[in-house]
Amino acid sequence: MPDTHRILQSEDTEVDARFGNRFVDVLKNPENDIKKANDYQEIAIASVDVGRARGEVDRSFPTNAAENLTPKESMRQRIVHFGRMIFEARRYKLDSEFSVSVVTDKPQEELSRDSFDLAA
Amino acid sequence: MKDIFAKAFKLLISNGEPLPVIKLSKKRPFKELTERELIQLESQIGAKLFGPVAAGNRREFFNENPSNWIWYEEWTGKDRKKHSTTTRYEVHAEGILKVSEGEPYYFIDGKELENLSMAVQMYHERVMRDIYKRDPSTGKLIN
Numbered sequence: 001m002p003d004t005h006r007i008l009q010s011e012d013t014e015v016d017a018r019f020g021n022r023f024v025d026v027l028k029n030p031e032n033d034i035k036k037a038n039d040y041q042e043i044a045i046a047s048v049d050v051g052r053a054r055g056e057v058d059r060s061f062p063t064n065a066a067e068n069l070t071p072k073e074s075m076r077q078r079i080v081h082f083g084r085m086i087f088e089a090r091r092y093k094l095d096s097e098f099s100v101s102v103v104t105d106k107p108q109e110e111l112s113r114d115s116f117d118l119a120a
Numbered sequence: 121m122k123d124i125f126a127k128a129f130k131l132l133i134s135n136g137e138p139l140p141v142i143k144l145s146k147k148r149p150f151k152e153l154t155e156r157e158l159i160q161l162e163s164q165i166g167a168k169l170f171g172p173v174a175a176g177n178r179r180e181f182f183n184e185n186p187s188n189w190i191w192y193e194e195w196t197g198k199d200r201k202k203h204s205t206t207t208r209y210e211v212h213a214e215g216i217l218k219v220s221e222g223e224p225y226y227f228i229d230g231k232e233l234e235n236l237s238m239a240v241q242m243y244h245e246r247v248m249r250d251i252y253k254r255d256p257s258t259g260k261l262i263n
């Protein structure tokens with residue numbers, strides 16, 4: 001899964017999610033989750049599913065992906081740039097609702113008890 | 121060669137028949153669109169970048185992924201048979217490789233590269249505005 005990024009890492013749980021090229025740190029404390037998430041102005045996700053937990057996260061498009069191209073830049077670079085922009089916009093649209101997988105050594109029941117609601 | 125274009129055909133054609141034109145619901149635009157449907161919407165714009173398509177003919181132009189652009193053209197020949205050609209432009213470190221069925225691969229340059237570059241830029245501007253409702257320059261939502 002080359003375009004999957006780890007967004008949560010705590011002592012016993014790792015969560016991977018795919019949303020373009022952005023990283024979001026999501027901690028276990030719900031208040032910190034929101035605060036941390038809001039620190040990122042370029043979050044490209046709408047929600048996060050972690051086990052049974054679900055969090056709504058303010059989203060915006062990764063605007064820094066728009067580079068300023070000059071006429072001198074090669075046409076190849078231009079094609080690469082615009083292709084990436086389109087692909088990212090498409091992925092963003094598709095990923096606005098997505099699930100993340102949980103990788104942990106904990107039993108599923110214990111994980112569920114640890115689940116949290118980011119929107120709380 | 122067939123494998124190279126398999127995904128493109130899958131995106132464009134189902135059971136050998138062209139897919140109907142996708143129309144967005146005003147109430148729930150994009151709500152349930154798949155990647156394939158989004159690409160088809162993009163291609164509807166891409167096909168119009170190069171002028172009108174003759175009646176009975178078909179054209180597709182779309183971004184498959186960050187590294188590949190697909191051109192598809194379908195027409196009726198003088199023999200009254202359907203003909204089609206698919207060209208795939210692949211981004212490589214050395215340049216843009218043109219891969220066409222039954223033709224030798226080569227890196228495009230000169231006017232051909234310039235034309236593709238312009239087409240890609242036009243595609244980007246139209247698709248970002250018309251489909252994703254984003255400012256092409258900043259990526260920000262258009263109100």
